[in-house]
Amino acid sequence: MRLNNLPTEQVRHSSNVSIANVQVKKEAKAIVIEEAGFPFKLPIMDISNLEVKNNELFEEYAKEQWLGSIAKEGNYLFDQRILPDYAFKIITAYPNNSMIGENTSILLLSKDEKDENIKADNSKLNLNDVIGQEKAKTKCKIIMKYLETPEKFADWAPRNILFYGISGTGKTMLAKALSNELDVPLYLVKATNLIGDHVGNGSSSIHELFEKAGKKSPSVIFIDEIDAIGLHRKYQSIRGDVSEIVNALLTEMDGISKNEGIITIAATNNPEQLDHGIRSRFEDEFEFTLPNEKDRITIFNKYMDSLPLSIEPSAKKLANMTKGFSGRDIKEKILKSSLHKAISDEVETITMAHVKYALDNYYKENNSPKNMFA
Numbered sequence: 001m002r003l004n005n006l007p008t009e010q011v012r013h014s015s016n017v018s019i020a021n022v023q024v025k026k027e028a029k030a031i032v033i034e035e036a037g038f039p040f041k042l043p044i045m046d047i048s049n050l051e052v053k054n055n056e057l058f059e060e061y062a063k064e065q066w067l068g069s070i071a072k073e074g075n076y077l078f079d080q081r082i083l084p085d086y087a088f089k090i091i092t093a094y095p096n097n098s099m100i101g102e103n104t105s106i107l108l109l110s111k112d113e114k115d116e117n118i119k120a121d122n123s124k125l126n127l128n129d130v131i132g133q134e135k136a137k138t139k140c141k142i143i144m145k146y147l148e149t150p151e152k153f154a155d156w157a158p159r160n161i162l163f164y165g166i167s168g169t170g171k172t173m174l175a176k177a178l179s180n181e182l183d184v185p186l187y188l189v190k191a192t193n194l195i196g197d198h199v200g201n202g203s204s205s206i207h208e209l210f211e212k213a214g215k216k217s218p219s220v221i222f223i224d225e226i227d228a229i230g231l232h233r234k235y236q237s238i239r240g241d242v243s244e245i246v247n248a249l250l251t252e253m254d255g256i257s258k259n260e261g262i263i264t265i266a267a268t269n270n271p272e273q274l275d276h277g278i279r280s281r282f283e284d285e286f287e288f289t290l291p292n293e294k295d296r297i298t299i300f301n302k303y304m305d306s307l308p309l310s311i312e313p314s315a316k317k318l319a320n321m322t323k324g325f326s327g328r329d330i331k332e333k334i335l336k337s338s339l340h341k342a343i344s345d346e347v348e349t350i351t352m353a354h355v356k357y358a359l360d361n362y363y364k365e366n367n368s369p370k371n372m373f374a
Contacts, residue, residue: 025070025097025098025099026095026098026099027098027099027100027101027103027104028071028093028094028095028098028099028100028101028104029094029095029098029103029104029105030092030093030094030104030105030106030107031071031090031092031093031094031100031104031105031106031107032090032091032092032107032109032203032204033077033088033089033090033091033106033107033108033109034088034089034091034108034109035086035087035088035089035108036076036087036088036089037086037087038085038086038087039085039087040085055107058106058108059105059106061081062077062106063100063101063102063104063106065079065080065081066100066106067100067101067102068099068100068101069099069100070097070098070099070100071090071093071096071097071098071099071100071104072090072093072096072097073090073091073092073093073096074089074090075089075090076088076089076090077090088108091109091204091207091208092203092204092207092244092248094203094244109204109208121176121179121186121187121188121222123176123177123179123180123186124180125173125176125177125180126177126180126181127140127174127177127178127181129173129177130170130173130174130177131170131291131295131298131299131302131327132170132289132291132292132295132298132327133169133170133174133288133289135286135287136163136170136174136286136287136288137174139284139286140174140178140286142158142284143158143161143178143220143263144178144181144182146158146263147182147184147218147220147261147263148182148218150217150218150260150261151260157260158263158283158284159253159255159262159263159264159283160253160263160264160265160266160281160282160283161263161264161265161266161282161283161284161285161286162226162265162266162267162268162271162279162282162284162285162286163175163265163266163267163268163285163286163288164267164268164269164270164271164285164286164287164288165269165287165288165289166269166288166289166290166326167269167326167328168326168327168328168329169288169289169290169291169326169327169328170288170327171224171267171288172188172222172224172267174288175188175220175222175265175267176188178220179219179220182218184216184218184219184220185213185216185219185220186219186220186221186222187209187212187213187219187220187221187222188222188224189205189209189221189222189223189224190223190224190225190228191223191224191225191226191227191228191229191230191266192225192228194206194229194245195228195229195245203244203245203247203248204248206245206248206249206252207248207252209221210252210262213262214261214262217260217261217262218261218262218263219261219262219263220262220263220265221262221263221264221265222265222266222267223249223264223265223266223267224266224267225267225268225269226266226267226268226274226278227268227269227270227273227274229245229246229249230246230249230266230268230274230275230278230279246275246278249278250277250278250281252264253281254281266282271285290324290325290326291325291326291327293319293320293323295327296318296319296322296323296325296330297315297316297319299319299327299330299331300315300318300319300330300335301315303330303331303335304335307335307339307350308339309339309342309343309347309348309349309350310348310349310350311335311338311349311350312349312350312351312352313350313351313352313355318334318355321355321359322334322359329362333358333361333362333365334355334358334359334362335358337357337358337361337362338350338354338355338357338358339354341354341357341358342354
């Protein structure tokens with residue numbers, strides 16, 4: 001039964017709603033709520049982190065008392081049954097300022113879920129670990145200066161930065177190195193993980209992410225694979241309905257909440273596919289390029305020093321054979337694959353034969369012609 005067909009008496013007795021509201025408010029598709037607790041300190045009531053064992057029953061329980069109530073983000077709903085006057089804050093309402101009806105999905109976001117989904121990444125990386133990418137590292141000086149003294153920048157703060165470039169070129173590494181060098185929290189999120197099973201989950205995660213980062217500011221938020229939710233409109237047919245996630249992200253990036261001391265960095269391999277509305281929010285873009293021969297030699301030397309087996313080919317020779325490879329390809333596809341092959345051959349040294357085996361597998365996986373130096 002749709003909300004606009006509800007009997008008059010049933011609507012009249014619903015909390016926080018009038019007959020006039022019924023005629024103008026749309027039914028909410030979904031709302032996400034979290035515990036807010038009691039308005040008063042009650043020593044006899046020690047309740048924390050409510051656990052919902054049956055979501056279907058919880059929705060029925062919630063709708064029975066909140067049917068017809070206005071669902072507006074930031075407002076509160078009060079339990080009047082088992083825990084009288086216990087409050088729940090509305091984190092997300094889709095659409096916002098709508099009405100709870102019989103078809104509304106109601107999700108309670110527990111404290112454990114929020115803490116599990118939004119954790120600061122602890123990294124020991126520093127800027128010297130990011131080999132090459134000198135232009136990007138130089139441009140990072142403005143981020144570092146801002147996070148050292150955010151109060152001095154005010155409206156001149158570099159709040160939103162886009163990292164773009166081929167996969168494996170160090171975008172995530174640089175974000176980790178920045179947060180470690182400055183000793184500030186880094187909140188690392190993959191955009192694909194924001195797309196939940198229920199409408200509203202993703203936008204709730206966005207708001208929670210910025211809220212937690214704000215409490216720990218100065219801090220860095222790093223959203224990887226931003227194109228998973230921010231594709232240009234002509235590509236949107238393949239991404240599903242994530243408009244509420246994008247709207248929540250744009251709201252936070254626009255600084256409707258002050259977000260002082262928070263840098264939002266997003267990363268993508270395909271900047272040209274981003275929707276203009278999203279890409280225009282980034283004040284600056286840092287390009288990440290494939291390592292040149294000198295950088296590849298440095299990368300090989302760095303990783304070869306920690307190999308558990310000795311290796312015959314020199315870093316220079318290997319760098320000459322891997323033109324067009326990213327730093328991650330060098331480590332994961334060449335050195336690691338060569339190491340595993342040598343171990344399976346029960347030998348103590350990685351030879352050129354093992355390296356060529358790894359190269360052959362790489363070219364097969366990527367359907368690309370062999371490097372002329374291989």
